[in-house]
Amino acid sequence: MDFKAALSEKAHLINQALDAYLPPELAPPVVIHQAMRYSVLSGGKRLRPALVLGAAEAVGGRVEAVLPAACGIELIHCYSLVHDDLPAMDDDDLRRGRPTTHKVFGEAIAILAGDALLTLGFELLARAGLETDVSPVDALKVVREVAVAAGTEGMVGGQVLDIKSPEAGAPAELVKEIHRRKTAALFVASVRTGAILARASEEALAALTRFGMSFGLAFQITDDILDVVGEEARMGKRAGSDARQKKLTYPAIFGLAAARERARAAAMEAVAAVEGFGSAAAFLRGAAEFILTRDY
Protein backbone atom coordinates (compact mmCIF):
# COMPACT_ATOMS: atom_id res chain seq x y z
CA MET A 1 0.00 0.00 0.00
CA ASP A 2 1.13 3.54 -0.77
CA PHE A 3 0.63 4.89 2.76
CA LYS A 4 1.15 8.57 1.87
CA ALA A 5 -1.53 8.39 -0.82
CA ALA A 6 -3.90 6.55 1.53
CA LEU A 7 -3.30 9.09 4.30
CA SER A 8 -3.82 11.97 1.91
CA GLU A 9 -7.13 10.46 0.75
CA LYS A 10 -8.34 10.07 4.34
CA ALA A 11 -7.10 13.57 5.23
CA HIS A 12 -9.10 15.00 2.33
CA LEU A 13 -12.28 13.34 3.60
CA ILE A 14 -11.57 14.54 7.15
CA ASN A 15 -10.80 18.11 6.07
CA GLN A 16 -14.07 18.32 4.17
CA ALA A 17 -15.97 17.06 7.20
CA LEU A 18 -14.13 19.40 9.60
CA ASP A 19 -14.94 22.35 7.35
CA ALA A 20 -18.62 21.40 7.48
CA TYR A 21 -18.67 20.78 11.24
CA LEU A 22 -16.88 23.99 12.24
CA PRO A 23 -19.20 27.01 12.61
CA PRO A 24 -19.17 29.29 9.53
CA GLU A 25 -16.63 32.07 9.72
CA LEU A 26 -19.26 34.77 9.36
CA ALA A 27 -21.54 33.55 12.15
CA PRO A 28 -21.36 35.99 15.09
CA PRO A 29 -19.29 36.38 17.17
CA VAL A 30 -17.11 36.27 14.05
CA VAL A 31 -13.74 36.45 15.82
CA ILE A 32 -14.13 33.19 17.74
CA HIS A 33 -15.19 31.25 14.67
CA GLN A 34 -12.29 32.72 12.69
CA ALA A 35 -9.93 31.66 15.48
CA MET A 36 -11.37 28.13 15.61
CA ARG A 37 -11.13 27.66 11.85
CA TYR A 38 -7.63 29.15 11.78
CA SER A 39 -6.55 26.71 14.50
CA VAL A 40 -7.97 23.63 12.78
CA LEU A 41 -7.87 24.23 9.03
CA SER A 42 -4.17 24.92 8.76
CA GLY A 43 -2.83 21.74 7.24
CA GLY A 44 -2.32 19.19 9.98
CA LYS A 45 -1.53 15.62 8.94
CA ARG A 46 -4.84 14.38 10.48
CA LEU A 47 -3.08 11.28 11.78
CA ARG A 48 -5.41 10.75 14.74
CA PRO A 49 -8.70 10.85 12.82
CA ALA A 50 -7.09 8.83 10.01
CA LEU A 51 -6.26 6.16 12.62
CA VAL A 52 -9.91 6.22 13.76
CA LEU A 53 -10.91 5.40 10.18
CA GLY A 54 -8.05 2.88 9.80
CA ALA A 55 -9.02 1.02 12.99
CA ALA A 56 -12.66 0.85 11.87
CA GLU A 57 -11.53 -0.58 8.52
CA ALA A 58 -9.32 -3.12 10.29
CA VAL A 59 -12.41 -4.66 11.94
CA GLY A 60 -14.68 -4.35 8.91
CA GLY A 61 -16.44 -1.08 9.82
CA ARG A 62 -17.66 1.69 7.52
CA VAL A 63 -15.78 4.98 7.29
CA GLU A 64 -19.00 7.09 7.15
CA ALA A 65 -20.17 5.82 10.54
CA VAL A 66 -16.99 6.85 12.33
CA LEU A 67 -16.24 10.12 10.51
CA PRO A 68 -18.03 12.45 12.99
CA ALA A 69 -16.18 10.85 15.91
CA ALA A 70 -12.88 11.04 14.01
CA CYS A 71 -13.44 14.78 13.52
CA GLY A 72 -14.33 15.16 17.20
CA ILE A 73 -10.98 13.65 18.17
CA GLU A 74 -9.10 15.92 15.74
CA LEU A 75 -10.81 19.00 17.28
CA ILE A 76 -9.72 17.84 20.73
CA HIS A 77 -6.16 17.44 19.44
CA CYS A 78 -6.29 20.95 17.92
CA TYR A 79 -7.60 22.46 21.19
CA SER A 80 -4.61 20.97 23.01
CA LEU A 81 -2.17 22.55 20.51
CA VAL A 82 -3.79 26.00 20.90
CA HIS A 83 -3.62 25.87 24.70
CA ASP A 84 -0.11 24.31 24.79
CA ASP A 85 1.19 27.18 22.63
CA LEU A 86 -0.13 29.91 25.00
CA PRO A 87 2.36 32.32 26.62
CA ALA A 88 1.60 30.85 30.07
CA MET A 89 2.50 27.37 28.75
CA ASP A 90 5.10 26.64 26.04
CA ASP A 91 4.93 30.20 24.63
CA ASP A 92 5.34 29.12 20.99
CA ASP A 93 5.03 31.63 18.14
CA LEU A 94 4.90 29.22 15.24
CA ARG A 95 2.79 26.13 14.51
CA ARG A 96 2.45 24.31 11.18
CA GLY A 97 4.43 27.12 9.57
CA ARG A 98 2.06 29.89 10.67
CA PRO A 99 1.81 32.21 13.67
CA THR A 100 0.09 30.47 16.59
CA THR A 101 -3.56 31.29 17.39
CA HIS A 102 -2.77 33.65 20.28
CA LYS A 103 -0.27 35.54 18.10
CA VAL A 104 -3.03 36.26 15.57
CA PHE A 105 -6.13 36.63 17.78
CA GLY A 106 -4.74 37.51 21.21
CA GLU A 107 -4.56 35.43 24.35
CA ALA A 108 -8.20 35.68 25.47
CA ILE A 109 -9.61 34.56 22.14
CA ALA A 110 -7.02 31.76 21.90
CA ILE A 111 -8.06 30.41 25.31
CA LEU A 112 -11.72 30.60 24.30
CA ALA A 113 -11.08 29.06 20.86
CA GLY A 114 -9.41 26.10 22.59
CA ASP A 115 -12.34 25.80 25.00
CA ALA A 116 -14.79 25.90 22.07
CA LEU A 117 -12.86 23.27 20.08
CA LEU A 118 -12.78 20.91 23.07
CA THR A 119 -16.52 21.44 23.56
CA LEU A 120 -17.34 20.97 19.86
CA GLY A 121 -15.21 17.82 19.90
CA PHE A 122 -17.48 16.27 22.52
CA GLU A 123 -20.55 17.47 20.64
CA LEU A 124 -19.35 15.55 17.57
CA LEU A 125 -18.65 12.41 19.61
CA ALA A 126 -22.24 12.56 20.88
CA ARG A 127 -23.62 13.20 17.40
CA ALA A 128 -21.72 10.10 16.20
CA GLY A 129 -24.23 8.09 18.24
CA LEU A 130 -27.30 10.14 17.30
CA GLU A 131 -26.85 10.84 13.60
CA THR A 132 -25.29 7.59 12.32
CA ASP A 133 -26.19 3.90 12.76
CA VAL A 134 -23.60 3.52 15.52
CA SER A 135 -24.93 2.02 18.77
CA PRO A 136 -25.74 4.71 21.38
CA VAL A 137 -24.06 2.73 24.17
CA ASP A 138 -20.89 2.45 22.09
CA ALA A 139 -20.97 6.20 21.40
CA LEU A 140 -21.27 6.89 25.14
CA LYS A 141 -18.31 4.57 25.79
CA VAL A 142 -16.33 6.60 23.26
CA VAL A 143 -17.26 9.92 24.94
CA ARG A 144 -16.10 8.49 28.28
CA GLU A 145 -12.95 6.98 26.82
CA VAL A 146 -11.89 10.14 24.96
CA ALA A 147 -12.66 12.24 28.05
CA VAL A 148 -10.40 10.04 30.17
CA ALA A 149 -7.64 10.24 27.51
CA ALA A 150 -7.98 14.04 27.37
CA GLY A 151 -8.14 14.57 31.16
CA THR A 152 -5.59 14.43 33.95
CA GLU A 153 -4.96 10.71 33.35
CA GLY A 154 -4.01 11.63 29.81
CA MET A 155 -3.30 14.82 27.91
CA VAL A 156 -3.85 17.42 30.64
CA GLY A 157 -1.82 15.36 33.12
CA GLY A 158 0.96 14.94 30.54
CA GLN A 159 1.08 18.66 29.87
CA VAL A 160 1.29 19.36 33.62
CA LEU A 161 4.25 16.98 33.96
CA ASP A 162 5.79 18.49 30.83
CA ILE A 163 5.72 22.12 31.99
CA LYS A 164 6.80 21.12 35.48
CA SER A 165 9.50 18.66 34.34
CA PRO A 166 12.55 20.94 34.79
CA GLU A 167 11.89 20.82 38.52
CA ALA A 168 11.01 17.10 38.81
CA GLY A 169 13.27 14.07 39.34
CA ALA A 170 13.86 10.53 37.88
CA PRO A 171 13.97 11.72 34.25
CA ALA A 172 13.93 8.33 32.49
CA GLU A 173 10.69 7.23 34.14
CA LEU A 174 9.20 10.70 33.88
CA VAL A 175 9.75 11.12 30.15
CA LYS A 176 7.97 7.80 29.53
CA GLU A 177 5.08 8.93 31.71
CA ILE A 178 4.84 12.28 29.89
CA HIS A 179 4.80 10.57 26.49
CA ARG A 180 2.25 8.01 27.62
CA ARG A 181 -0.15 10.66 28.88
CA LYS A 182 0.49 13.54 26.54
CA THR A 183 0.67 11.68 23.24
CA ALA A 184 -0.02 7.95 23.45
CA ALA A 185 -3.33 8.31 25.36
CA LEU A 186 -5.09 10.11 22.48
CA PHE A 187 -3.63 7.74 19.86
CA VAL A 188 -4.92 4.80 21.90
CA ALA A 189 -8.31 6.49 22.24
CA SER A 190 -8.33 7.14 18.47
CA VAL A 191 -7.87 3.51 17.41
CA ARG A 192 -10.18 2.31 20.18
CA THR A 193 -12.86 4.78 19.04
CA GLY A 194 -12.76 3.43 15.50
CA ALA A 195 -12.81 -0.14 16.79
CA ILE A 196 -15.57 0.35 19.40
CA LEU A 197 -17.88 2.17 16.97
CA ALA A 198 -17.30 -0.59 14.40
CA ARG A 199 -18.23 -3.21 17.03
CA ALA A 200 -14.82 -4.86 17.31
CA SER A 201 -14.47 -8.04 19.37
CA GLU A 202 -12.73 -7.80 22.75
CA GLU A 203 -9.71 -9.56 21.27
CA ALA A 204 -9.46 -7.16 18.32
CA LEU A 205 -9.88 -4.20 20.66
CA ALA A 206 -7.02 -5.44 22.83
CA ALA A 207 -4.73 -5.82 19.81
CA LEU A 208 -5.61 -2.34 18.54
CA THR A 209 -4.98 -0.92 22.00
CA ARG A 210 -1.46 -2.39 21.94
CA PHE A 211 -1.02 -0.89 18.48
CA GLY A 212 -2.08 2.55 19.75
CA MET A 213 0.30 2.51 22.70
CA SER A 214 3.31 1.45 20.65
CA PHE A 215 2.41 3.79 17.80
CA GLY A 216 2.01 6.73 20.19
CA LEU A 217 5.38 6.07 21.79
CA ALA A 218 7.12 5.77 18.41
CA PHE A 219 5.44 8.96 17.23
CA GLN A 220 6.46 11.04 20.26
CA ILE A 221 10.08 9.82 20.32
CA THR A 222 10.32 10.70 16.61
CA ASP A 223 8.84 14.10 17.40
CA ASP A 224 11.51 14.62 20.05
CA ILE A 225 14.23 13.56 17.59
CA LEU A 226 12.95 15.90 14.89
CA ASP A 227 13.03 18.79 17.36
CA VAL A 228 16.78 18.17 17.62
CA VAL A 229 17.72 17.33 14.03
CA GLY A 230 14.77 18.54 11.91
CA GLU A 231 14.73 21.41 9.46
CA GLU A 232 12.66 24.30 10.67
CA ALA A 233 11.06 25.05 7.30
CA ARG A 234 9.94 21.46 6.86
CA MET A 235 8.49 21.12 10.34
CA GLY A 236 6.72 24.49 10.34
CA LYS A 237 7.81 25.25 13.88
CA ARG A 238 11.04 26.31 15.51
CA ALA A 239 13.56 23.51 15.95
CA GLY A 240 15.43 23.12 19.22
CA SER A 241 12.60 24.54 21.32
CA ASP A 242 12.58 21.52 23.65
CA ALA A 243 16.23 22.07 24.50
CA ARG A 244 15.71 25.79 25.03
CA GLN A 245 12.84 25.04 27.40
CA LYS A 246 14.86 22.28 29.09
CA LYS A 247 12.11 19.77 28.36
CA LEU A 248 12.51 16.10 29.13
CA THR A 249 12.88 14.25 25.82
CA TYR A 250 14.16 10.86 24.71
CA PRO A 251 17.25 12.20 22.91
CA ALA A 252 18.11 14.47 25.84
CA ILE A 253 18.01 11.60 28.31
CA PHE A 254 19.06 8.52 26.34
CA GLY A 255 21.02 10.09 23.47
CA LEU A 256 20.04 10.33 19.81
CA ALA A 257 21.12 6.80 18.77
CA ALA A 258 19.25 5.08 21.62
CA ALA A 259 16.19 7.25 20.96
CA ARG A 260 16.19 6.22 17.28
CA GLU A 261 16.52 2.56 18.30
CA ARG A 262 13.62 2.86 20.76
CA ALA A 263 11.38 4.53 18.15
CA ARG A 264 12.15 1.75 15.67
CA ALA A 265 11.39 -0.95 18.24
CA ALA A 266 8.10 0.69 19.22
CA ALA A 267 7.02 1.04 15.57
CA MET A 268 7.82 -2.64 15.01
CA GLU A 269 5.75 -3.54 18.08
CA ALA A 270 2.87 -1.58 16.57
CA VAL A 271 3.18 -3.48 13.28
CA ALA A 272 3.30 -6.80 15.14
CA ALA A 273 0.19 -5.91 17.18
CA VAL A 274 -2.01 -5.79 14.06
CA GLU A 275 -0.47 -8.76 12.22
CA GLY A 276 -3.56 -10.86 12.80
CA PHE A 277 -5.83 -8.47 10.87
CA GLY A 278 -4.20 -9.22 7.51
CA SER A 279 -4.76 -6.78 4.66
CA ALA A 280 -7.58 -4.99 6.53
CA ALA A 281 -4.88 -3.41 8.70
CA ALA A 282 -2.68 -2.27 5.80
CA PHE A 283 -3.28 1.40 6.65
CA LEU A 284 -2.38 0.91 10.32
CA ARG A 285 0.80 -0.98 9.42
CA GLY A 286 1.67 1.72 6.90
CA ALA A 287 1.20 4.37 9.59
CA ALA A 288 3.64 2.62 11.92
CA GLU A 289 6.25 2.20 9.19
CA PHE A 290 5.75 5.83 8.12
CA ILE A 291 6.81 7.02 11.58
CA LEU A 292 10.32 5.77 10.97
CA THR A 293 10.74 7.73 7.75
CA ARG A 294 9.04 10.90 9.02
CA ASP A 295 10.97 14.03 8.34
CA TYR A 296 8.35 16.57 9.47
Add this chain to the structure above:
Amino acid sequence: MDFKAALSEKAHLINQALDAYLPPELAPPVVIHQAMRYSVLSGGKRLRPALVLGAAEAVGGRVEAVLPAACGIELIHCYSLVHDDLPAMDDDDLRRGRPTTHKVFGEAIAILAGDALLTLGFELLARAGLETDVSPVDALKVVREVAVAAGTEGMVGGQVLDIKSPEAGAPAELVKEIHRRKTAALFVASVRTGAILARASEEALAALTRFGMSFGLAFQITDDILDVVGEEARMGKRAGSDARQKKLTYPAIFGLAAARERARAAAMEAVAAVEGFGSAAAFLRGAAEFILTRDY
Protein backbone atom coordinates in the same frame (compact mmCIF):
# COMPACT_ATOMS: atom_id res chain seq x y z
CA MET B 1 -41.64 24.97 50.78
CA ASP B 2 -38.60 26.35 52.57
CA PHE B 3 -36.51 26.90 49.47
CA LYS B 4 -33.25 27.65 51.25
CA ALA B 5 -33.47 24.41 53.23
CA ALA B 6 -34.35 22.43 50.09
CA LEU B 7 -31.45 24.00 48.18
CA SER B 8 -29.08 23.29 51.03
CA GLU B 9 -30.19 19.64 51.11
CA LYS B 10 -29.62 19.27 47.37
CA ALA B 11 -26.29 21.12 47.59
CA HIS B 12 -25.16 18.69 50.28
CA LEU B 13 -25.92 15.71 48.03
CA ILE B 14 -24.18 17.40 45.08
CA ASN B 15 -21.10 18.33 47.11
CA GLN B 16 -20.70 14.76 48.32
CA ALA B 17 -20.96 13.48 44.74
CA LEU B 18 -18.54 16.12 43.39
CA ASP B 19 -16.03 15.19 46.07
CA ALA B 20 -16.27 11.54 44.99
CA TYR B 21 -16.09 12.30 41.23
CA LEU B 22 -13.11 14.66 41.41
CA PRO B 23 -9.71 12.90 41.32
CA PRO B 24 -8.14 12.48 44.78
CA GLU B 25 -5.87 15.34 45.78
CA LEU B 26 -2.88 13.06 46.22
CA ALA B 27 -3.09 11.37 42.81
CA PRO B 28 -0.20 12.53 40.62
CA PRO B 29 0.22 15.08 39.16
CA VAL B 30 -0.88 16.43 42.54
CA VAL B 31 -0.95 20.12 41.58
CA ILE B 32 -3.63 19.78 38.89
CA HIS B 33 -5.93 17.78 41.16
CA GLN B 34 -5.43 20.29 43.95
CA ALA B 35 -6.30 23.10 41.55
CA MET B 36 -9.42 21.29 40.28
CA ARG B 37 -10.67 20.58 43.81
CA TYR B 38 -9.86 24.12 44.92
CA SER B 39 -11.86 25.50 41.98
CA VAL B 40 -14.92 23.34 42.62
CA LEU B 41 -15.12 22.62 46.35
CA SER B 42 -15.18 26.20 47.52
CA GLY B 43 -18.79 26.72 48.50
CA GLY B 44 -20.78 27.56 45.37
CA LYS B 45 -24.56 27.61 45.68
CA ARG B 46 -24.85 24.63 43.25
CA LEU B 47 -27.89 26.25 41.63
CA ARG B 48 -27.40 24.63 38.22
CA PRO B 49 -27.10 21.02 39.41
CA ALA B 50 -29.90 21.65 41.92
CA LEU B 51 -32.08 22.73 38.97
CA VAL B 52 -31.16 19.48 37.17
CA LEU B 53 -32.50 17.58 40.19
CA GLY B 54 -35.49 19.92 40.51
CA ALA B 55 -36.47 19.51 36.86
CA ALA B 56 -36.23 15.72 37.15
CA GLU B 57 -38.48 15.84 40.23
CA ALA B 58 -40.95 18.06 38.38
CA VAL B 59 -41.56 15.27 35.85
CA GLY B 60 -41.48 12.41 38.34
CA GLY B 61 -37.82 11.36 37.88
CA ARG B 62 -35.41 9.99 40.48
CA VAL B 63 -32.62 12.16 41.85
CA GLU B 64 -30.07 9.28 41.83
CA ALA B 65 -30.37 8.79 38.07
CA VAL B 66 -29.58 12.42 37.26
CA LEU B 67 -26.94 13.11 39.92
CA PRO B 68 -23.88 12.28 37.74
CA ALA B 69 -25.16 14.55 34.95
CA ALA B 70 -25.93 17.30 37.47
CA CYS B 71 -22.34 17.11 38.71
CA GLY B 72 -21.07 17.17 35.12
CA ILE B 73 -22.92 20.44 34.52
CA GLU B 74 -21.56 21.97 37.74
CA LEU B 75 -17.99 21.07 36.67
CA ILE B 76 -18.59 22.79 33.32
CA HIS B 77 -19.86 25.86 35.19
CA CYS B 78 -16.76 25.81 37.42
CA TYR B 79 -14.41 25.52 34.40
CA SER B 80 -16.01 28.66 32.93
CA LEU B 81 -15.42 30.60 36.16
CA VAL B 82 -11.75 29.57 36.28
CA HIS B 83 -11.13 30.63 32.67
CA ASP B 84 -13.23 33.83 32.94
CA ASP B 85 -11.14 34.93 35.93
CA LEU B 86 -7.80 34.55 34.05
CA PRO B 87 -5.57 37.63 33.59
CA ALA B 88 -6.16 37.54 29.81
CA MET B 89 -9.95 37.65 30.43
CA ASP B 90 -11.64 39.43 33.36
CA ASP B 91 -8.47 39.38 35.50
CA ASP B 92 -10.30 38.78 38.79
CA ASP B 93 -8.41 38.14 42.04
CA LEU B 94 -11.29 37.01 44.21
CA ARG B 95 -14.06 34.41 43.76
CA ARG B 96 -16.42 33.07 46.41
CA GLY B 97 -14.38 34.97 49.03
CA ARG B 98 -11.07 33.27 48.13
CA PRO B 99 -8.19 34.03 45.77
CA THR B 100 -8.97 32.86 42.22
CA THR B 101 -7.40 29.63 40.91
CA HIS B 102 -4.66 31.37 38.90
CA LYS B 103 -3.73 33.51 41.92
CA VAL B 104 -3.05 30.35 43.92
CA PHE B 105 -1.71 27.93 41.29
CA GLY B 106 -0.43 30.19 38.52
CA GLU B 107 -1.83 30.84 35.08
CA ALA B 108 -0.71 27.62 33.32
CA ILE B 109 -2.23 25.33 35.95
CA ALA B 110 -5.42 27.42 36.03
CA ILE B 111 -5.86 27.05 32.26
CA LEU B 112 -5.22 23.30 32.54
CA ALA B 113 -7.51 22.92 35.57
CA GLY B 114 -10.31 24.57 33.56
CA ASP B 115 -9.60 22.27 30.63
CA ALA B 116 -9.66 19.24 32.91
CA LEU B 117 -12.93 20.29 34.59
CA LEU B 118 -14.63 20.77 31.21
CA THR B 119 -13.36 17.35 30.13
CA LEU B 120 -14.41 15.63 33.36
CA GLY B 121 -17.82 17.30 33.00
CA PHE B 122 -18.39 15.53 29.69
CA GLU B 123 -17.06 12.28 31.15
CA LEU B 124 -19.74 12.46 33.86
CA LEU B 125 -22.48 13.23 31.31
CA ALA B 126 -21.45 10.07 29.42
CA ARG B 127 -21.28 8.02 32.61
CA ALA B 128 -24.83 9.16 33.39
CA GLY B 129 -25.92 6.98 30.48
CA LEU B 130 -23.59 4.07 31.23
CA GLU B 131 -23.75 3.72 35.01
CA THR B 132 -27.41 4.51 35.77
CA ASP B 133 -30.71 3.27 34.31
CA VAL B 134 -30.99 6.36 32.11
CA SER B 135 -31.55 5.66 28.39
CA PRO B 136 -28.28 5.83 26.38
CA VAL B 137 -29.93 7.88 23.60
CA ASP B 138 -31.18 10.39 26.16
CA ALA B 139 -27.69 10.63 27.68
CA LEU B 140 -26.21 11.31 24.22
CA LYS B 141 -28.83 14.02 23.66
CA VAL B 142 -27.74 15.58 26.93
CA VAL B 143 -24.04 15.51 25.94
CA ARG B 144 -24.95 17.23 22.66
CA GLU B 145 -27.25 19.74 24.34
CA VAL B 146 -24.77 20.72 27.05
CA ALA B 147 -21.98 20.98 24.46
CA VAL B 148 -24.07 23.38 22.39
CA ALA B 149 -24.90 25.42 25.51
CA ALA B 150 -21.21 25.55 26.47
CA GLY B 151 -19.91 26.35 22.97
CA THR B 152 -19.93 29.45 20.80
CA GLU B 153 -23.76 29.45 20.61
CA GLY B 154 -23.74 29.64 24.39
CA MET B 155 -21.16 30.27 27.10
CA VAL B 156 -18.02 30.73 25.00
CA GLY B 157 -19.88 33.01 22.57
CA GLY B 158 -21.28 35.02 25.47
CA GLN B 159 -17.85 35.45 27.02
CA VAL B 160 -16.46 36.62 23.66
CA LEU B 161 -19.21 39.26 23.39
CA ASP B 162 -18.65 40.19 27.03
CA ILE B 163 -14.91 40.85 26.77
CA LYS B 164 -15.35 42.59 23.41
CA SER B 165 -18.41 44.62 24.50
CA PRO B 166 -16.68 47.94 25.21
CA GLU B 167 -15.94 48.15 21.48
CA ALA B 168 -19.31 46.89 20.18
CA GLY B 169 -22.53 48.82 19.41
CA ALA B 170 -26.32 48.62 20.06
CA PRO B 171 -25.93 48.01 23.81
CA ALA B 172 -29.54 47.14 24.68
CA GLU B 173 -29.70 44.26 22.21
CA LEU B 174 -26.15 43.21 22.96
CA VAL B 175 -26.58 42.90 26.72
CA LYS B 176 -29.59 40.63 26.17
CA GLU B 177 -27.55 38.49 23.79
CA ILE B 178 -24.66 38.28 26.26
CA HIS B 179 -26.97 37.21 29.08
CA ARG B 180 -28.76 34.67 26.89
CA ARG B 181 -25.53 33.01 25.83
CA LYS B 182 -23.34 33.45 28.86
CA THR B 183 -25.83 32.60 31.59
CA ALA B 184 -29.26 31.52 30.36
CA ALA B 185 -27.97 28.82 27.97
CA LEU B 186 -26.50 26.67 30.77
CA PHE B 187 -29.57 27.17 33.01
CA VAL B 188 -31.75 26.05 30.10
CA ALA B 189 -29.46 23.06 29.51
CA SER B 190 -29.60 22.23 33.23
CA VAL B 191 -33.39 21.99 33.48
CA ARG B 192 -33.59 20.25 30.11
CA THR B 193 -30.95 17.71 31.22
CA GLY B 194 -32.98 16.80 34.29
CA ALA B 195 -36.15 16.61 32.21
CA ILE B 196 -34.68 14.61 29.29
CA LEU B 197 -33.00 12.05 31.55
CA ALA B 198 -36.29 11.66 33.48
CA ARG B 199 -38.12 11.05 30.15
CA ALA B 200 -40.26 14.19 30.19
CA SER B 201 -42.97 14.61 27.55
CA GLU B 202 -42.35 17.12 24.74
CA GLU B 203 -44.88 19.45 26.35
CA ALA B 204 -43.20 19.29 29.77
CA LEU B 205 -39.81 19.82 28.15
CA ALA B 206 -41.05 22.95 26.37
CA ALA B 207 -42.45 24.38 29.62
CA LEU B 208 -39.19 23.68 31.48
CA THR B 209 -37.22 25.28 28.64
CA ARG B 210 -39.29 28.48 29.07
CA PHE B 211 -38.61 28.26 32.81
CA GLY B 212 -34.86 27.97 32.20
CA MET B 213 -34.72 30.96 29.87
CA SER B 214 -36.67 33.25 32.17
CA PHE B 215 -34.84 32.00 35.24
CA GLY B 216 -31.46 32.54 33.58
CA LEU B 217 -32.38 36.09 32.60
CA ALA B 218 -33.65 36.93 36.09
CA PHE B 219 -30.52 35.43 37.61
CA GLN B 220 -28.09 37.39 35.44
CA ILE B 221 -29.87 40.74 35.82
CA THR B 222 -29.81 40.21 39.60
CA ASP B 223 -26.12 39.38 39.36
CA ASP B 224 -25.55 42.66 37.51
CA ILE B 225 -27.55 44.56 40.14
CA LEU B 226 -25.61 42.97 43.00
CA ASP B 227 -22.35 43.98 41.35
CA VAL B 228 -23.55 47.59 41.72
CA VAL B 229 -25.27 47.54 45.12
CA GLY B 230 -23.98 44.37 46.82
CA GLU B 231 -21.72 44.12 49.80
CA GLU B 232 -18.31 42.77 48.93
CA ALA B 233 -17.99 40.52 51.98
CA ARG B 234 -21.34 38.88 51.33
CA MET B 235 -20.70 38.28 47.64
CA GLY B 236 -17.16 36.96 48.10
CA LYS B 237 -15.91 38.96 45.15
CA ARG B 238 -15.12 42.59 44.48
CA ALA B 239 -18.17 44.78 43.90
CA GLY B 240 -18.22 47.29 41.06
CA SER B 241 -15.92 45.25 38.86
CA ASP B 242 -18.37 45.39 35.93
CA ALA B 243 -18.32 49.20 35.98
CA ARG B 244 -14.53 49.27 36.25
CA GLN B 245 -14.27 46.97 33.25
CA LYS B 246 -16.97 48.97 31.41
CA LYS B 247 -19.04 45.83 30.95
CA LEU B 248 -22.49 45.94 29.44
CA THR B 249 -25.00 45.29 32.23
CA TYR B 250 -28.72 45.83 32.72
CA PRO B 251 -28.33 48.54 35.40
CA ALA B 252 -25.71 50.34 33.30
CA ILE B 253 -27.96 50.48 30.25
CA PHE B 254 -31.50 50.62 31.62
CA GLY B 255 -30.91 52.04 35.11
CA LEU B 256 -31.25 50.27 38.45
CA ALA B 257 -35.02 50.61 38.81
CA ALA B 258 -35.78 49.26 35.33
CA ALA B 259 -33.28 46.43 35.85
CA ARG B 260 -35.03 45.45 39.10
CA GLU B 261 -38.40 45.53 37.34
CA ARG B 262 -37.12 43.36 34.49
CA ALA B 263 -35.63 40.81 36.90
CA ARG B 264 -38.95 40.61 38.76
CA ALA B 265 -40.91 40.16 35.52
CA ALA B 266 -38.54 37.41 34.32
CA ALA B 267 -38.76 35.57 37.64
CA MET B 268 -42.56 35.74 37.48
CA GLU B 269 -42.44 34.36 33.92
CA ALA B 270 -40.35 31.48 35.24
CA VAL B 271 -42.89 30.77 37.99
CA ALA B 272 -45.73 30.89 35.46
CA ALA B 273 -43.93 28.49 33.10
CA VAL B 274 -44.07 25.65 35.65
CA GLU B 275 -47.55 26.33 37.01
CA GLY B 276 -48.92 23.21 35.34
CA PHE B 277 -46.59 20.90 37.30
CA GLY B 278 -48.29 21.61 40.64
CA SER B 279 -46.44 20.67 43.81
CA ALA B 280 -43.82 18.62 41.88
CA ALA B 281 -42.33 21.93 40.73
CA ALA B 282 -42.21 23.51 44.19
CA PHE B 283 -38.42 23.59 44.14
CA LEU B 284 -38.28 25.27 40.71
CA ARG B 285 -40.86 27.89 41.78
CA GLY B 286 -38.91 28.46 44.98
CA ALA B 287 -35.74 28.97 42.95
CA ALA B 288 -37.38 31.66 40.82
CA GLU B 289 -38.78 33.47 43.84
CA PHE B 290 -35.42 33.18 45.61
CA ILE B 291 -33.75 35.15 42.83
CA LEU B 292 -35.70 38.23 43.81
CA THR B 293 -34.54 38.13 47.43
CA ARG B 294 -30.92 37.18 46.62
CA ASP B 295 -28.36 39.27 48.39
CA TYR B 296 -25.25 37.32 47.37
